[in-house]
Amino acid sequence: MLRSKFAALRAFGGCVALALAVQPAGAEMRPSLAFSGVTGLIDMPSGDQQLDGTLSVVKSQFGPIGRTTVTFQITPRLSGSFRYGSVKDWFDPPQDDISTYFDRSFDLRYQILQESRYIPAVTIGLQDIIGTGVQAGEYIAATKTFGDKVKVTAGLGWGRYGSYGAIGAPFGARPEIDFGLGGKPRTGQWFRGDVAPFAGVEWQVNDKWSVKAEYSSDGYTAEAVDRDTFDRKTPLNFGVEYNIRNTIRLGLYSLYGSKIGFSAQVALNPKKSPRGGSIGPGPLPVTDRRAAKSWGDAWFNDRGSLTAMRDQTQAILSRDGIIIESMAVNAGRVHLRIRNTKLDNAPQAIGRTARALSAVMPASVDRFEIVPVAQGVPLSTVVIRRADLEALEFAPGADIAMDQRVQILPAAASLPEGAIRGAGLYPRFDWGLSPYISTSLFDPGKPFQADLGLRLTARYDFAPGLFATGSITKELYSGIKRGTFESNTKLPPVRSNADIYNTEGDPAIERLTLVWIAKPAPEIYSRVTVGYLERMFGGVSGEVLWQKPNKPYAIGAEINYVKQRDFDQLLGFQDYSVVTGHVSGYYSFAGGYQAQLDVGRYLAGDYGATLSLDREFANGIKVGAFATLTDVPFDDFGEGSFDKGIRISLPLAFLSGQPTQKVSKLTLRPILRDGGARLDVENRLYDTVRSYQETDLDAAWGRFWR
Template sequence: MTGLIDMPSGDAQSDGTLSVVKSQFGPIGRTTLSFQITPRLSGSFRYSSVKDWFDPPEDGITTYADRSFDLRYQLTTEGRYVPAITVGLQDIIGTGVLAGEYVAATKTFGDKVKVTAGLGWGRYGSYGSIGAPFGDRPDVDFGKGGKLRTGQWFRGDVAPFAGVEWQVNKKWSVKAEYSSDAYVEEAENRGTFERNSPFNFGVEYAPNDKMRLGLYSLYGSKVGFSVQVAIDPKQRPRGGPMGPGPLPVTARAAAKSWGPDWVNDRGSQTAMRDQTQAILARDGITIESMAINANRVHLRIRNTRLDNAPQAIGRTARALAAVMPASVSSFEIVAMAQGVPLSNVVIRRADLEALEFAPGSDIAMEKRAQILPVAFALPEGAIRSEGLYPRFKWNLGPYVATSLFDPGKPLQANVGVRLTARYDIAPGWVLSTSIAKPIYQGIERSTFASDSTLPHVRSDANLYTLEGDPALERLTLAWYAKPAPEIYTRITVGYLERMFGGVSGEVLWQQTDKPYAIGAEINYVKQRDFDQLLGFQDYSVVTGHVSGYFSLGGGYHAQLDVGRYLAGDYGATLSLDREFANGIKVGAFATLTDVPFDTFGEGSFDKGIRISLPMAFFTGGQVQKTSKVTLRPLLRDGGARLDVEGRLYDTARTYQETDLDAAWGRFWR
């Protein structure tokens, strides 16, 4: 977490920072993922391990492993006289082994020295207590974990802690602290290490603003280290996006003359389409159709490379300005996905010409552009591009599949090759498959077989990983349609994911200019054999949800799904995500169903963190590939949802007004 060495501080990371820290001292290892959710609020997920915890070993295991969540809120930012003050809750819904609360204040003196002082409860109140001002700390039976222990917060013994940091230069810093954590269970009760002193000392080296390395002397008996890596989603590691620059906007006075009869000349209009396509090809934009009259052009495009929707719109508008006759004053640009039109972005040619070099041109163009609904049917007289359907694409590449948090081996991985293929039969009709072949089998059979009393819809995931060699991960036929300008539909049949196959149907109502959408999905699925070939097991279920989606502004999005899950349980999932204009997404979700906590098992209910990292953010290139990671403390059967590909909201939302506005800064690039 943000802090000194082993103690917290009043500081906060810059807004949006995503960091990963690996630390180790003696028998104690920690891997912590933190995210600065807002300028003042941050959250952390920690995986901890303590060696020599079990003596004698339990099930052959001597190491204790634990998962925990933290929340921190900065009450005040640092001012001339006021310190930065943060209140924090550690391990708020885990087992409670790491539970503690604190209030920490940090003040900078000059430009090199920071001083921190604080008060801690729980773990942070276990050494050098000065009393219990808010009463005794009640014992809590955490049961299966996953429960808030609000009755313990800021109760029991309170103890002071303090520390100082000296910034020697831009890269080196020295720290010292007085710790109020007695490590009662680790040092006193189980003897995993000796705590001889409350004083810790350390030196840290930061080669750049994205990495920090630390070496520490801890508790008078151990040497520790940490490796810290941070990502600021608002700053690309390689600077701005790379790739060919845009065309200058062609003034109408310089526009090509197509003669007086071009409006009725199909050959001239086809030539216009082809010339526009030649310009757009370098950006990976494909024209699906074009309809032209004397003063308007309606262009439907497929963006296959650019990772920013307004940039694709801007590049398309420039291409039209270079090709269209001078009388064409309005550009209607319609982005397509899965063969379905998403929205109609209307740009006046006069605005494009007037604002190219104007101050605040991106904001001005955003205000003048219209985002309108669009029907599935083509306008009258539209010229379709040839050779788009049917279309076949395939890719063969490496993959890494991980297994996390197994008590015996918390980090395992398979490495192999994956073949993906897609056949676009006609607009809206897609046949696709994914086949994986492991080459290195690093994931072993779990020593902890599922003890779930629910149908094993997810808890046997390890068996699918072990026996799928090769694995037909997915083989589906999907039909996407748009029966009305603001209604989208999807029907998918086949092997929908690696554990289930069947039929999935979905409908979405999304108004182009509204920050919300409503959808419904129903599925009939049957559980697949562990080898992930063509066979099925006996279990089948009807599952489905009604979903509400809402953009909260500032890049924050909420989703609520209510319905029936794969194990037959009924409940709801609440998801909160923060999304950045460059495509990075960080979010959390929690599911509560009618399955009692004791029946659900360890963790009590399904919850987790999900992160989406676009490759373009790291490479700076023009690529749409995205890496997605979902971290669950435990994978259980309650609250499990079908993992079908191509859900409508993620397909349709990119070119709706709310998302376009958030990313509009790259329209002119």
């Protein structure tokens, strides 16, 4: 056995020497991804990190082992991963006709040293920190780049990364821990037990092709030894990868001397659109007021002239999907309220509105007050001096200079004197018919299921802030089946019956509500929603929010009285009802980081708090995580111990390059339980109003001139 290990090391050393000797010139090396979905080689991690903000998805398979991993580079040094893995032939004989073992796991990695001329990049990693422990392992990995073509990695691993070729246990034995219900960190195991070395080399042949070789310290004890799901013959792995447009990478590998594996990797850089930016129409030039249209000497007392100004401004803004809610003009100022229905960037909507005003307003009007409106309520007042607009359009650093000169003030609820409303806005009826996909994830028998169908939506606006909305779905393909295992919840089944709602609601009334959103004071917003609030609950929801436009924080409160809906999601209700609500605090940090703390009562009657942390980029991509702890004991909560998950929002404008406000949202929960469940009501106030507050406008201001 010892001789075979030395032979493997000699063979691996030959691969390293060959790669170091052959280094043709070419593009700079980019960090690659391993089978486990983290930055690494083939099946081993490395000391590299992805570019800050990178969101990656890796699907890998060899023999009976399959993994799907989502990884987010939270900061330049810190990354987190959620993984869903499977091992075929795990249960022999099968249990409940299931022979495949499915497992969920979370990872965290932190780079303690960044690579320099003489120092390698060094990363400490924790794998499967709160799961079942089947995938649990810890490591320290160091990676050094030689030239611009070769990277060499060496490291030490514990847990499953220390299960082959161990050289000792410097920090004591690794205790056996019963993971129980899962969901809790097993800190007592970290960096304990046998430690083993691993190493690898990556050679980037050119900007498309790269080859890899590694010596693995993962003995696959549970899979290859205890369960005999495959034959692990050697610790050496080899692979070749092909890069497509720096976003997609495909790999083919020889693993452990007995299996051929493959991986498909998608890595998105939120700071760089795959389309290279928006391909919508460009902005109009700023019109010098010396060329502005003359409206005579007494235009501000002539309602016909004011109406013509509104209509001409609207004609310009229509191509960008901007609708004028109202306009008030006097000799030196224009107060314009707008609704942005198309552009995905708030400063861009402000900038294009200012350009339109420069083309229409009389020369004496120097102060542009642009008030964005959402759901019928004004959000803030963006004040722009016309002289600044004219002077800075082609100036170096124009975006920063304009950002420093613009004022963001509270917006009054009432219209200014003499305001003219937009033409034909209220009442208004809109409807749409579109396809939908509904997914069910992580059921042990069928981990991915989906329904396909059509969704009919409708909205009727009675007046600003007062509207009725609804949606009805009809399945065309029913792929979601009843859950493999019956719920053993000890709480009211407010969420654990989701599979019954999935299978019995066809057709279904998703929502049918009457909504009133108002602004009782310049810094206070309110919402009342009545009806079928979501597919499982209906009732009454009320909310109030305090938000100053120039502050990074806000405070809100919500209270709801709801009753559980029938499984068919038509008009009936079940017997269960509850009063639920929260007090919420919001804070926007520099760099796009946002925190939210909700404290209160949840749908199952439990009391507790939810902490959410998100990172949002200027283009609207948002990645975050949340965790909820309540007074429900872990044993009563069930598998997972407490509610937690990852959520991702991808604006379609980022992917398509076309201006649109549509967003694709995904929430990944290891398991859906009843504890910590919150009402899923639409039009919550903070998400409605914050895009046009100073903190968010500053973060995205780079597109003001576009």
